[in-house]
Amino acid sequence: MANKEQIKKIKNNAELAWAAYGYFHLANKNYKPEKGSEDKKRIDTFTDIRKKELKAANIKHDDTDEIYPAPTDILNIDYKYYRDEKGNPIKSFLGFEFLVDKFLGGDFTPNQAKQFFEKYDLLIHQPNTESGFSACLFQNKETKEFTLALRGTEFRLNKDLINDYYIGTNNNDTKRIVEQYIDMLIFYEEQVRPLLERQKINQINVTGHSLGGFLTQLLALVIVYCVNVIIFRFYSLDFLYAFLWLTKGKSPDEMLQ
Structure with missing residues (x-):
């Protein structure tokens, strides 16, 4: 893949991760x-x-x-x-x-928000669960690509902060971080995968920022290992994107300048 195309994909997925909030x-x-x-x-x-x-x-x-x-x-x-x-x-x-x-x-400018929904359809939105998990499934109207965007930390949501602490300190008390992981798997199995199967889609992009980036990596392991190897239902990740920080108030174009 050419560098220019890769940069474009990174910019697009940064914006999708941003929109997941x-x-x-x-x-x-x-x-x-x-x-x-x-x-x-x-x-x-x-x-x-x-x-x-x-x-x-x-x-x-x-x-x-x-x-x-x-x-x-x-x-x-x-x-x-x-x-x-x-x-x-x-x-x-x-x-x-x-x-x-x-x-x-x-955090989008009015024009950016308008252009975003001219480019993408929001197919599924999962509001905050009891654990604080939230995600969106978007589809690019032109390329028909599916992207699952996992929301990161909301600092007013105490369970997000607790999860961040235990992840960041490598604490072995997995009960503290497993709740959002379980909610993510339930969301994927009950809402995302049935939609992909109905439309005979076998590829999906996954993106996330901060805590969402951590969950993105876990979901990638589940899709590639558990789904492909154990269950023998063949899905593949086209790309996985995890963003550590997004500069609020700036577009992906501005962030990469």
Whole structure:
């Protein structure tokens, strides 16, 4: 593979790993979050913003459609933080960003978010499980490639931090890190693999950042060893990408300059 093509693949998969942090379940209009939950607050805040925007533009709206967030809104950095009464983003508390709850949490520019979903379809989204595991299955509209993107650490999610600690210190208390691993396998076996089998797909890319990068490597071992050798269902990894750090607020193009 030529260097230019390899760099392009790295850039694309960095962006896919980045997108895996999106709270895409909020874009499901049938999703009914619990009263008083953070998700309920997020949806109510967004619908209030959208109603004001539509009213200012003299646009009539359908309460069950236009006022809810779309996948592009989920990734849009304009909706990353809640805002105070003056409209300023609330980025931190006592100087620490991880002490504040994000609004929609996106890190893509509006144009980048639009271009992303012009390029990819989101086929499956797994919201945070009890262990904190979350992932997305994307498909490139042009090449038809499938990419499973595993979300990394959310610093407001205590179980993510615990998992990171035990992984980083090589602690032998595997009970602490096995929960997300098990949830990942359940997600792959119950949701991803059946879809691949229905479409007769035998190759998949896997990408992840931080904790997601660690899980990416574990899943690669499962797919290649357990699936191919033990179960004799032949799947192969086209490419595996694990990213240690993504510079928030910058596109993959900017990061590689």
